Amino acid sequence: MTILMALPAPEPGFEDRVRDSFVRQRLMETIGARLVRVVADEVEIELPFRDDLTQQHGFLHAGVVTSVLDSAAGFAAYTRMPADAGVLSVEFKVNLLAPARGERLRVVGRTVRSGRSVSVVAADAFAVQNGEETHVAMLVGTMMTVRGRAGIAG
Amino acid sequence: MTILMALPAPEPGFEDRVRDSFVRQRLMETIGARLVRVVADEVEIELPFRDDLTQQHGFLHAGVVTSVLDSAAGFAAYTRMPADAGVLSVEFKVNLLAPARGERLRVVGRTVRSGRSVSVVAADAFAVQNGEETHVAMLVGTMMTVRGRAGIAG
Amino acid sequence: MTILMALPAPEPGFEDRVRDSFVRQRLMETIGARLVRVVADEVEIELPFRDDLTQQHGFLHAGVVTSVLDSAAGFAAYTRMPADAGVLSVEFKVNLLAPARGERLRVVGRTVRSGRSVSVVAADAFAVQNGEETHVAMLVGTMMTVRGRAGIAG
Amino acid sequence: MTILMALPAPEPGFEDRVRDSFVRQRLMETIGARLVRVVADEVEIELPFRDDLTQQHGFLHAGVVTSVLDSAAGFAAYTRMPADAGVLSVEFKVNLLAPARGERLRVVGRTVRSGRSVSVVAADAFAVQNGEETHVAMLVGTMMTVRGRAGIAG
Numbered sequence: 172m173t174i175l176m177a178l179p180a181p182e183p184g185f186e187d188r189v190r191d192s193f194v195r196q197r198l199m200e201t202i203g204a205r206l207v208r209v210v211a212d213e214v215e216i217e218l219p220f221r222d223d224l225t226q227q228h229g230f231l232h233a234g235v236v237t238s239v240l241d242s243a244a245g246f247a248a249y250t251r252m253p254a255d256a257g258v259l260s261v262e263f264k265v266n267l268l269a270p271a272r273g274e275r276l277r278v279v280g281r282t283v284r285s286g287r288s289v290s291v292v293a294a295d296a297f298a299v300q301n302g303e304e305t306h307v308a309m310l311v312g313t314m315m316t317v318r319g320r321a322g323i324a325g
Numbered sequence: 326m327t328i329l330m331a332l333p334a335p336e337p338g339f340e341d342r343v344r345d346s347f348v349r350q351r352l353m354e355t356i357g358a359r360l361v362r363v364v365a366d367e368v369e370i371e372l373p374f375r376d377d378l379t380q381q382h383g384f385l386h387a388g389v390v391t392s393v394l395d396s397a398a399g400f401a402a403y404t405r406m407p408a409d410a411g412v413l414s415v416e417f418k419v420n421l422l423a424p425a426r427g428e429r430l431r432v433v434g435r436t437v438r439s440g441r442s443v444s445v446v447a448a449d450a451f452a453v454q455n456g457e458e459t460h461v462a463m464l465v466g467t468m469m470t471v472r473g474r475a476g477i478a479g
Numbered sequence: 480m481t482i483l484m485a486l487p488a489p490e491p492g493f494e495d496r497v498r499d500s501f502v503r504q505r506l507m508e509t510i511g512a513r514l515v516r517v518v519a520d521e522v523e524i525e526l527p528f529r530d531d532l533t534q535q536h537g538f539l540h541a542g543v544v545t546s547v548l549d550s551a552a553g554f555a556a557y558t559r560m561p562a563d564a565g566v567l568s569v570e571f572k573v574n575l576l577a578p579a580r581g582e583r584l585r586v587v588g589r590t591v592r593s594g595r596s597v598s599v600v601a602a603d604a605f606a607v608q609n610g611e612e613t614h615v616a617m618l619v620g621t622m623m624t625v626r627g628r629a630g631i632a633g
Numbered sequence: 634m635t636i637l638m639a640l641p642a643p644e645p646g647f648e649d650r651v652r653d654s655f656v657r658q659r660l661m662e663t664i665g666a667r668l669v670r671v672v673a674d675e676v677e678i679e680l681p682f683r684d685d686l687t688q689q690h691g692f693l694h695a696g697v698v699t700s701v702l703d704s705a706a707g708f709a710a711y712t713r714m715p716a717d718a719g720v721l722s723v724e725f726k727v728n729l730l731a732p733a734r735g736e737r738l739r740v741v742g743r744t745v746r747s748g749r750s751v752s753v754v755a756a757d758a759f760a761v762q763n764g765e766e767t768h769v770a771m772l773v774g775t776m777m778t779v780r781g782r783a784g785i786a787g
Binding site for chain 2: 192193195196197200201223224226228232233234235237238239240241257259260261262264265266267323324325
């Protein structure tokens with residue numbers, strides 16, 4: 172039997188807080204990302220493929236893939252944070268598994284371990300084409316719960 | 326005395342190859358990044374701050390910072406690659422050290438170890454404001470030399 | 480539907496090759512690790528807790544946990560490598576999720592993506608106590624297939 | 634001009650606290666590591682090569698190299714922590730640059746950024762042979778300052 176770390180219960184209204192924060196992430200609008208799903212510990216974001224987001228071979232740039240991975244993972248951790256807290260990325264590692272091409276990118280972020288000040292998160296990116304998905308990238312990272320610091324909420 | 330790994334000599338024309346490849350990275354134009362400097366094993370890129378590239382607290386999104394770190398590091402490795410090769414990111418880790426705000430981001434990528442198929446790279450990002458720089462992020466990663474694969478050159 | 484990357488079929492005898500290589504990892508004997516299970520893409524290793532492997536608070540040292548994570552992950556990748564190849568760790572990231580204490584550590588390594596020269600691997604470590612398991616650490620890393628280099632086989 | 638993050642001044646007695654904590658890391662004695670140098674933000678450890686610490690090709694196992702990298706980096710962060718605090722590794726990434734062989738390993742850990750609860754650290758490992766050094770591995774990681782938790786001091 173595997174014991175999961177005890178997670179704090181999500182505070183009511185976490186879906187709305189994630190949606191509000193997502194809207195304030197101006198980059199998400201700039202690249203055309205859409206928030207698809209928000210549940211406790213899991214957030215899904217989609218990004219339609221666009222030519223102006225590519226690297227030199229015509230695939231989505233690793234930085235664009237990372238942007239969506241980081242947002243999905245950060246918001247997953249944010250679902251467990253106190254209502255007055257903000258979330259900041261401390262660090263992450265991204266592995267690129269296959270070229271990110273196709274019609275769109277589907278990204279699922281999740282909480283691995285939720286602590287008082289630091290959370291461990293993971294996220295996977297899948298390229299979708301003709302109804303089939305290819306696993307193109309994965310992230311493992313650390314998020315920080317920030318409280319009482321000017322300008323850091325949501 | 327520290328012995329550096331023997332690096333292959335850069336093939337003539339590497340500056341032009343980096344500049345050509347940078348132009349083909351459509352994302353760099355989309356976010357407004359400029360290629361500033363290209364020498365063997367070191368590439369510098371600048372990114373003026375823009376409100377539409379931010380996360381929810383008004384700082385540059387970690388994915389944008391990563392985009393520039395990854396490009397600078399990848400092109401640094403590319404300066405040592407054969408003229409007919411392409412460069413692909415295998416993986417990277419990014420640590421966010423301070424909020425990325427200010428007038429612009431200055432990013433320096435460099436080769437740490439250049440191997441036949443795999444290179445180790447690093448990059449640092451500095452936020453520039455009023456002539457002062459703050460170290461805001463660092464990347465350590467792995468780049469792959471790709472040859473003879475359709476669509477992967479530059 | 481998710482498409483997994485096509486993996487090369489394991490060459491016959493891979494279990495024996497992993498067991499031979501494990502025995503030659505002198506460190507595994509030194510710390511008392513046991514090879515428990517070898518199947519294609521998955522290798523399990525156990526490490527009984529020992530006081531002489533601890534850090535300053537009496538938990539297993541992160542480096543010991545990493546030793547077992549790295550071996551399990553590397554051998555998982557090795558199950559897919561050609562019979563005359565060797566495996567080398569290129570890089571890995573380890574997240575420590577909870578103190579590593581208890582009766583023993585159970586570690587499962589697996590292949591995430593197996594390429595010609597480079598493989599992506601992952602591994603999880605669980606602390607076992609009174610029949611219960613706690614997830615204490617996770618690794619994501621990159622392994623290299625090495626052929627024709629003197630002294631690198633197995 | 635580059636602005637470094639303001640670090641808290643080291644509290645008196647930090648060298649002794651590091652030396653005490655090092656002695657309590659039983660693993661360091663088990664593998665034969667020696668604490669060589671402790672100054673604010675920098676700690677150096679040496680490890681004589683031993684056959685019983687190797688992987689299958691006769692090089693020092695990546696987990697042994699990581700053990701010393703992690704200890705050196707963690708103690709570097711510890712030099713800036715309050716006298717009643719303990720240090721725990723949150724996560725690290727290690728890149729293996731060259732085979733770890735020779736007479737001994739020299740490892741230097743340093744603080745990159747020291748925060749109230751979380752510090753960013755780095756470390757480099759050099760293999761020493763015949764008076765020459767080869768850079769064989771590098772670590773970048775995150776350490777946590779722990780206070781008031783039972784059993785976590787030093």
